[in-house]
Amino acid sequence: MSGARIEARFAALAEEGRAAFAPYVVAGDPDGETSWRILEGLAGAGADLIELGLPFSDPMADGPSIQRGAVRALAAGMTVDGVLGLARRFRDLDAATPLVLMGYYNPILNRGLESFAAAAAAAGVDGLIVVDLPPEEADPLADALDAHDIRLIRLATPTTDENRLQVIARRAQGFVYVVSVAGVTGTREADPAAISPLVSDVRGACKLPVAVGFGIRTPTRAAEVARIADAAVLGTALVDEIAAEIALKRDPVPKVLALASAMAQAVRFARA
Amino acid sequence: MPLVLALEAAYRQAKADPAFQAELSGYLTHYVGRPSPLYFAARLSAHWGGRIWLKREELNHTGSHKINKCMGQILLARRMGKTRIIAETGAGQHGVATATACALFGLPCVVYMGAADIERQAPNVLRMRLLGAEVRPVTSGSATLKDAMNEALRDWVANVADTYYLIGSAAGPHPYPVMVRDFQTVIGREARAQVLEAEGRLPDALVACVGGGSNAIGLFHPFLADEDVRLFGVEAAGEGMDSARHAAALNGGRPGVLHGSHSYLLQDADGQVLEAHSISAGLDYPGIGPEHAWLRAVGRARYLTATDAEALEAFALLARLEGILPALESAHALARLPEVAGEVGAEGIVVLGLSGRGDKDLDQVVSRLGAAT
Numbered sequence: 019m020s021g022a023r024i025e026a027r028f029a030a031l032a033e034e035g036r037a038a039f040a041p042y043v044v045a046g047d048p049d050g051e052t053s054w055r056i057l058e059g060l061a062g063a064g065a066d067l068i069e070l071g072l073p074f075s076d077p078m079a080d081g082p083s084i085q086r087g088a089v090r091a092l093a094a095g096m097t098v099d100g101v102l103g104l105a106r107r108f109r110d111l112d113a114a115t116p117l118v119l120m121g122y123y124n125p126i127l128n129r130g131l132e133s134f135a136a137a138a139a140a141a142g143v144d145g146l147i148v149v150d151l152p153p154e155e156a157d158p159l160a161d162a163l164d165a166h167d168i169r170l171i172r173l174a175t176p177t178t179d180e181n182r183l184q185v186i187a188r189r190a191q192g193f194v195y196v197v198s199v200a201g202v203t204g205t206r207e208a209d210p211a212a213i214s215p216l217v218s219d220v221r222g223a224c225k226l227p228v229a230v231g232f233g234i235r236t237p238t239r240a241a242e243v244a245r246i247a248d249a250a251v252l253g254t255a256l257v258d259e260i261a262a263e264i265a266l267k268r269d270p271v272p273k274v275l276a277l278a279s280a281m282a283q284a285v286r287f288a289r290a
Numbered sequence: 291m292p293l294v295l296a297l298e299a300a301y302r303q304a305k306a307d308p309a310f311q312a313e314l315s316g317y318l319t320h321y322v323g324r325p326s327p328l329y330f331a332a333r334l335s336a337h338w339g340g341r342i343w344l345k346r347e348e349l350n351h352t353g354s355h356k357i358n359k360c361m362g363q364i365l366l367a368r369r370m371g372k373t374r375i376i377a378e379t380g381a382g383q384h385g386v387a388t389a390t391a392c393a394l395f396g397l398p399c400v401v402y403m404g405a406a407d408i409e410r411q412a413p414n415v416l417r418m419r420l421l422g423a424e425v426r427p428v429t430s431g432s433a434t435l436k437d438a439m440n441e442a443l444r445d446w447v448a449n450v451a452d453t454y455y456l457i458g459s460a461a462g463p464h465p466y467p468v469m470v471r472d473f474q475t476v477i478g479r480e481a482r483a484q485v486l487e488a489e490g491r492l493p494d495a496l497v498a499c500v501g502g503g504s505n506a507i508g509l510f511h512p513f514l515a516d517e518d519v520r521l522f523g524v525e526a527a528g529e530g531m532d533s534a535r536h537a538a539a540l541n542g543g544r545p546g547v548l549h550g551s552h553s554y555l556l557q558d559a560d561g562q563v564l565e566a567h568s569i570s571a572g573l574d575y576p577g578i579g580p581e582h583a584w585l586r587a588v589g590r591a592r593y594l595t596a597t598d599a600e601a602l603e604a605f606a607l608l609a610r611l612e613g614i615l616p617a618l619e620s621a622h623a624l625a626r627l628p629e630v631a632g633e634v635g636a637e638g639i640v641v642l643g644l645s646g647r648g649d650k651d652l653d654q655v656v657s658r659l660g661a662a663t
Contacts, residue, residue: 074562075431075562075563075564076431076436076437076440076548076549076563077440078439078440078443078444078549079444079447081444082430085430085431089431092562097560098560098561123547124546124547124548124555124557124561124562124563125560125561125562126561127545127546127547127561128544128546128557128560128561129560129561150547150550152291153291154291155552177292177293177450178292179292182291182292199448200447200448200449200450201444201447201448202444202447202448205448206448
């Protein structure tokens with residue numbers, strides 16, 4: 019099954035005429051068990067696809083919120099195997115919701131590309147986003163993932179021009195992740211009007227669904243994005259909710275799932 | 291990627307343009323004060339044996355080799371029409387050199403510096419501010435050089451259109467390692483001509499400290515084809531190679547990817563990047579320029595280590611024997627002179643890259659060695 023879950027989910031949503039809501043959380047944030055309870059609840063809260071962050075010590079494409087989330091996860095002992103363990107538990111519970119890991123290259127390279135791909139497939143992972151791996155360097159990982167039917171999701175940004183898009187399109191699979199702002203996660207707001215032409219160009223060049231992320235904080239903005247894209251990704255706002263709740267010494271799970279639910283509703287009815 | 295590809299194209303054009311090279315050469319001569327002397331250290335030679343020459347990069351304007359590639363990169367930034375400069379810095383030498391170059395051309399300058407480094411390199415922070423740069427403290431992660439580099443990269447991707455990221459070492463994404471090396475080869479080109487002039491032959495060994503590795507690659511590169519010239523890089527062993535508190539990526543790390551470079555990296559079993567530790571903030575980087583990893587792999591260069599304590603001893607020795615206060619970074623290279631000189635013998639010629647001066651390190655040295663030093 020694996021990566022085919024991504025295609026199946028986007029096909030089903032296209033039938034319904036709506037975009038996917040794709041929440042992102044850092045695996046293991048703030049600790050393994052709390053993170054599991056969040057993951058466990060996300061599909062029920064309306065997640066159509068889940069992005070699970072592989073925590074990394076030097077997340078240079080992320081803003082301070084997600085970096086702090088990664089710091090919390092690593093401090094609580096999260097590892098690559100720990101992330102795959104969470105994925106496995108999720109897959110045992112939910113056979114349909116696509117699960118995409120998102121992280122940085124070094125922990126994957128360190129694990130060994132083939133070994134990582136095999137373990138991720140066994141854990142029921144459907145896709146992988148590696149933010150610091152340009153297409154020029156991605157073939158060995160893409161080959162390893164292909165062998166295990168996992169999609170290597172490519173990224174496009176506002177600085178991606180037409181030539182660059184051809185490079186990205188060459189081996190694009192699953193969907194394409196459009197970074198809606200020039201910059202890191204959670205620091206600037208996406209402008210749907212400005213991003214719309216890029217979304218169309220990417221769709222045209224790659225013939226794949228397009229997810230938009232990096233600048234979505236509010237239900238209104240999520241709904242706007244859901245009108246032009248095939249998926250709206252929400253990350254920093256969820257991670258901020260975790261930080262705020264644990265600062266108050268409260269269980270973050272209810273607030274995180276409530277926010278996810280509100281965003282999911284906004285996405286679900288955006289085109290109604 | 292589009293931004294590094296654009297940078298690569300712009301650099302390739304500039305490199306081939308005689309007008310660019312002439313402009314750079316003019317600034318290096320009249321502003322930086324090049325060529326830097328190659329000085330025969332007679333008393334140091336008598337002490338360790340061999341004929342030891344010091345390539346005096348510490349006499350450059352701003353006190354280290356860092357200014358060489360700042361001049362190259364700032365001229366490139368101007369050529370590319372960039373109007374804002376950002377940089378990361380560890381010891382502050384690169385930050386000072388960048389702030390200097392920005393003042394010279396009236397460009398606004400933001401320097402990212404780990405909060406821990408700001409504390410231990412206070413004089414350089416003052417210098418940068420006096421030169422008109424904004425020093426932004428970085429508190430994320432270990433609050434040292436690698437975190438400053440993360441922060442600078444974040445700034446760069448958010449401000450690509452007008453901003454040039456002036457990287458300080460032969461690390462980071464391509465084309466930086468190549469470009470920084472090219473701008474630093476002025477060290478090796480001069481040293482080669484100077485030693486030929488003074489000794490009538492090539493040296494038997496070159497030795498330089500290695501953090502990211504820019505001064506070492508700049509010294510080594512023009513000698514790579516001279517197979518009889520032995521190359522020694524010296525990494526920072528911090529509190530010792532068995533202590534896990536060191537900064538020796540080649541001797542104590544494994545291959546990995548950080549900041550767009552595939553090289554050696556200090557990392558844990560799970561591929562998380564470890565904090566580097568060294569008394570010298572300028573060597574406090576968990577990675578190393580990829581060309582050094584290659585030179586080691588093909589057996590062209592050897593990489594030794596020196597501890598904090600050995601570097602301090604070498605610092606004190608050079609001060610007493612030659613009247614020169616070396617940077618703690620350069621003191622790591624000085625610390626391995628006994629081994630290098632021993633290997634080349636009494637008539638052997640050694641050229642050591644004295645990459646920076648030690649004024650910035652006085653507080654640290656005095657607190658570690660005591661006022662008696």
